[in-house]
């Protein structure tokens with residue numbers, strides 16, 4: 001049986017890391033696409049030459065033409081611009097919206113049956129725009145952010161509790177911005193909810209509040225340290241987790257920016273919610289009950305995302 005075809009649209013920091021991870025995990029044959037001539041070809045050749053040591057079998061090709069993504073089973077989109085220190089993700093909206101138009105049209109023409117994972121920021125508005133430009137079914141176009149934000153929360157919690165990250169679960173919902181909603185009530189250490197760990201004396205409310213804030217600022221913390229761009233190792237790993245769930249029909253329950261129409265009282269919008277990813281794409285949205293405090297935070301985040309979508313419509317009238 002032929003290997004699945006994975007098209008990586010954008011061969012920058014995340015694109016290159018995605019290609020390496022997908023090869024090491026033998027998820028399929030890989031096309032690295034970028035508008036920069038030489039970059040995808042150079043990275044593809046470099047990664048292919050790690051094959052003998054890693055022991056993977058995958059065809060690895062760099063390309064500057066959308067024709068090369070033809071028939072892709074999965075497209076992961078990182079094309080665009082990352083932020084620099086002092087910028088917010090929302091400052092990227094105008095420039096990256098134009099990129100989503102080109103990418104969406106390329107996918108529509110050459111890979112209409114793909115499962116598409118958008119990573120480009122500002123994430124929730126860009127995945128919405130990419131879906132609009134590509135015209136693919138909503139359940140086949142999803143945004144990566146919640147897996148990354150939850151991984152950051154899990155990492156910080158594991159440091160606080162001095163336990164393995166594997167035993168920490170966490171859910172961060174809402175938009176991928178300053179208003180994201182780390183849900184302490186639905187986050188656990190080996191099944192013990194965080195509020196119970198405060199009662200047990202493992203931590204304090206103040207320390208937990210600081211970890212929640214560090215999670216919300218997780219992207220900016222790395223941008224401030226790198227100075228030339230944003231995080232790429234953990235973002236790539238997070239998207240690979242989602243792609244693998246689709247390709248292997250794992251039905252992982254992951255927080256993703258999915259099309260929500262009905263659940264959470266929302267009428268047709270992309271925002272971070274718990275989702276099940278399987279062979280059909282987004283197969284289910286898990287409509288968990290939020291308490292009044294969580295609901296206020298979630299509503300605020302939803303409004304922020306709606307504002308960015310309206311801004312997109314203002315920039316590109318074809319989206320209105």
Ligand SMILES: NC(=O)c1ccc[n+]([C@@H]2O[C@H](COP(=O)([O-])OP(=O)(O)OC[C@H]3O[C@@H](n4cnc5c(N)ncnc54)[C@H](O)[C@@H]3O)[C@@H](O)[C@H]2O)c1
Pocket residue numbers: 009010011012013014015033034035036039078079080081082083092096099102103118119120121123144145148176229230231232235
């Ligand atoms: N969703 C998340 O959680 C998350 C996490 C990290 C980064 N990001 C975002 O991902 C994006 C990529 O980050 P990066 O670090 O890989 O950036 P990068 O600058 O290293 O790579 C981006 C690549 O996109 C290419 N590109 C630009 N316009 C293009 C077009 N029209 N078609 C094809 N390729 C094009 C560039 O040539 C470049 O190689 C940024 O917008 C960043 O903010 C999102």
Ligand SMILES: O=C(O)C[C@H](O)C(=O)O
Pocket residue numbers: 082083089121176218219220222223230231235
């Ligand atoms: O912070 C950024 O600009 C990149 C990304 O959204 C992240 O959270 O790392």
